[in-house]
Amino acid sequence: MSERLTAIYHVTATAASIEARAHGIAVEQSVEMPVEGIDDAHVLNDIVGRVEAIADLGTGRFEVRIGLATATIANEAGQLFNMLFGNTSIQDGIDLVDAELPASLVDAFPGPNLGTAGLRALAGAPARALTSGALKPQGLPPAGLAAIAARMAEGGIDLIKDDHGLADQPYSPFIDRVDAVTDALENIAARSGHRTHYLPSLSGNLDAMRAQIRHGLARGIPAFLIAPLIAGMPSFATVVREFPAAGFMTHPTLSGIARIAPPLFYGKLFRMIGADAVVYPNHGGRFGYSPATCTSLAAAARAPWRAIKPSLPVPAGGMTQARIGEMLDFYGPDTIVLIGGALLATRERLTHEVEAFVSTVARHAFA
Amino acid sequence: MSERLTAIYHVTATAASIEARAHGIAVEQSVEMPVEGIDDAHVLNDIVGRVEAIADLGTGRFEVRIGLATATIANEAGQLFNMLFGNTSIQDGIDLVDAELPASLVDAFPGPNLGTAGLRALAGAPARALTSGALKPQGLPPAGLAAIAARMAEGGIDLIKDDHGLADQPYSPFIDRVDAVTDALENIAARSGHRTHYLPSLSGNLDAMRAQIRHGLARGIPAFLIAPLIAGMPSFATVVREFPAAGFMTHPTLSGIARIAPPLFYGKLFRMIGADAVVYPNHGGRFGYSPATCTSLAAAARAPWRAIKPSLPVPAGGMTQARIGEMLDFYGPDTIVLIGGALLATRERLTHEVEAFVSTVARHAFA
Numbered sequence: 001m002s003e004r005l006t007a008i009y010h011v012t013a014t015a016a017s018i019e020a021r022a023h024g025i026a027v028e029q030s031v032e033m034p035v036e037g038i039d040d041a042h043v044l045n046d047i048v049g050r051v052e053a054i055a056d057l058g059t060g061r062f063e064v065r066i067g068l069a070t071a072t073i074a075n076e077a078g079q080l081f082n083m084l085f086g087n088t089s090i091q092d093g094i095d096l097v098d099a100e101l102p103a104s105l106v107d108a109f110p111g112p113n114l115g116t117a118g119l120r121a122l123a124g125a126p127a128r129a130l131t132s133g134a135l136k137p138q139g140l141p142p143a144g145l146a147a148i149a150a151r152m153a154e155g156g157i158d159l160i161k162d163d164h165g166l167a168d169q170p171y172s173p174f175i176d177r178v179d180a181v182t183d184a185l186e187n188i189a190a191r192s193g194h195r196t197h198y199l200p201s202l203s204g205n206l207d208a209m210r211a212q213i214r215h216g217l218a219r220g221i222p223a224f225l226i227a228p229l230i231a232g233m234p235s236f237a238t239v240v241r242e243f244p245a246a247g248f249m250t251h252p253t254l255s256g257i258a259r260i261a262p263p264l265f266y267g268k269l270f271r272m273i274g275a276d277a278v279v280y281p282n283h284g285g286r287f288g289y290s291p292a293t294c295t296s297l298a299a300a301a302r303a304p305w306r307a308i309k310p311s312l313p314v315p316a317g318g319m320t321q322a323r324i325g326e327m328l329d330f331y332g333p334d335t336i337v338l339i340g341g342a343l344l345a346t347r348e349r350l351t352h353e354v355e356a357f358v359s360t361v362a363r364h365a366f367a
Numbered sequence: 368m369s370e371r372l373t374a375i376y377h378v379t380a381t382a383a384s385i386e387a388r389a390h391g392i393a394v395e396q397s398v399e400m401p402v403e404g405i406d407d408a409h410v411l412n413d414i415v416g417r418v419e420a421i422a423d424l425g426t427g428r429f430e431v432r433i434g435l436a437t438a439t440i441a442n443e444a445g446q447l448f449n450m451l452f453g454n455t456s457i458q459d460g461i462d463l464v465d466a467e468l469p470a471s472l473v474d475a476f477p478g479p480n481l482g483t484a485g486l487r488a489l490a491g492a493p494a495r496a497l498t499s500g501a502l503k504p505q506g507l508p509p510a511g512l513a514a515i516a517a518r519m520a521e522g523g524i525d526l527i528k529d530d531h532g533l534a535d536q537p538y539s540p541f542i543d544r545v546d547a548v549t550d551a552l553e554n555i556a557a558r559s560g561h562r563t564h565y566l567p568s569l570s571g572n573l574d575a576m577r578a579q580i581r582h583g584l585a586r587g588i589p590a591f592l593i594a595p596l597i598a599g600m601p602s603f604a605t606v607v608r609e610f611p612a613a614g615f616m617t618h619p620t621l622s623g624i625a626r627i628a629p630p631l632f633y634g635k636l637f638r639m640i641g642a643d644a645v646v647y648p649n650h651g652g653r654f655g656y657s658p659a660t661c662t663s664l665a666a667a668a669r670a671p672w673r674a675i676k677p678s679l680p681v682p683a684g685g686m687t688q689a690r691i692g693e694m695l696d697f698y699g700p701d702t703i704v705l706i707g708g709a710l711l712a713t714r715e716r717l718t719h720e721v722e723a724f725v726s727t728v729a730r731h732a733f734a
Binding site for chain 2: 024028030031032033034036037038039040042043046047048069071072074076078079081082083085086087088089090091092134136137138139140144163164165167168169170171203204205206207208227230231232233234235237238252253254255256259281286287288317340341342344345346347
């Protein structure tokens, strides 16, 4: 008997067609050929996907549980996604909603390098929620971005993450930007004693990312922003393993909507590969996640799970100062509250608005 | 004035809301912050996205054309996707349907290394469609896969691509598989004079792929299968540039999670980065692409386009021997006809079925 994971899909089908549909997924996500053409007993017994259960959810949707051999994944991050949802992602009416992964597969991935405790230690905040701003807009030179970062740091914010659009453009090369922002934040820390941490956005191929991380670590930067759908899962997994002192905040850009359930995608899979903090679109912002999705996502990111450290949820995407209290009540303190554009839009009041943001988070009385 | 590309989205909206929605996309895909918060003239004039046109498509959908500064892409493959569709991919009711790219951006990417002419030269087939099988099932050891490849090669097939699930699993390590299949195909070529080319599937991180390609090239393998959504666009772009003698056939696995129109995704963007041949789900198979989508995709892959060589469309996903004539009439000769599982399901008749497949393609009289 080979070891199997269980992938759970929601499928649009009729009662008459669902068995064939479920069998089709089991084959698509394993051998991808007619089973009648296979005579090898090992392949038939241990590799071909198996329909474990089908449940009628009503309204024309069915939950299908498929057992997939973990041997096909070979403990590799890209292959994990390929085997969970590869070709099936292209088929109409099928969502990947969850996955139950055996301990040996989970244990083969490192999970977050820093985890919640590590990020809290960085911020010197053992119990409260962490605060983060975003460095924008795209198009400013390093000095312009550093000036904005400085004004947020003067307000006492914990973290400043790059906008995910900031890459290694000629108008703002990664190294120049990191140097300019780091210099600015060091000056403020020397004056105020408060150290704001900068998370620059990684881009380009694996070699470029390695060079960016090395430069950042040398400048005292403890954590980085990475977009796994742009970088590729194998590159994300590689930098997590190669730089165990570095933290990684993931950005969801290009991850599409809802074909992989966000609690699984960000809360389990990104975390397993190595996300210390996961940015995702909070309910009620510019994107369409429901409150229930957000609750499940945060719960998945924080749940005890073998040796995998917990990740901090980073609800974002159009958050404003007016929502801070509501977000803290909704998410509790194991959260990074990220306010991006709405802070920057306050222009000359930026430092004052950050002070108010930081103070609201620090003083919040949880119900 | 900065140079701009035009990204074209289809958006679900009301007539009353579409202007705000379009403006929202222009901001989301450029500076991602309230424009009121920006005072830098260069950013306002040259970087902030611009709504160029809005057209009512009826039925509650609108076509929105957004001008995006190419400077934000910095000629990098990952950033190309990030800027075209990153955060917008997470929003409900928005598809990226096309992109008009200025010459300078197109010219910064190499396109296919071999192109249609190069693949035709490999197969010794200057005019007819090319034939391809798929090596499966997942789970067989190298010797078992090599035996299946040999039986397809004896039938005279041009190309054998790995199943995209074949990675570097302990039961079939990449190098052992490549060696076993190459030995088998060389033996048959020595006997028959017909050389079938094997396209093994690349997996793992960039370093692993580089090692796989080096090993393959050393064994005389001219082209490789790569799944850009698994590998990551930056890794795909990197191996295309680093190995100009190698060809690359792309596989669409996991691409369903991004709602990008297939003619743009495979026919333009994959081609621009370096796909010599693009596998995609043909209409009437296991997936839901329409005939019109397939026609547009093939046209985009083949169209004259600056210095970018044409790619060969590879319609696939449940194709059968019975459809060969219809597929040739539909697509014409600049096509790779790929029949995977249906050939393998014929078991002991495999070589005979491949002979018939090859003969049907060679003798096809185009209307």
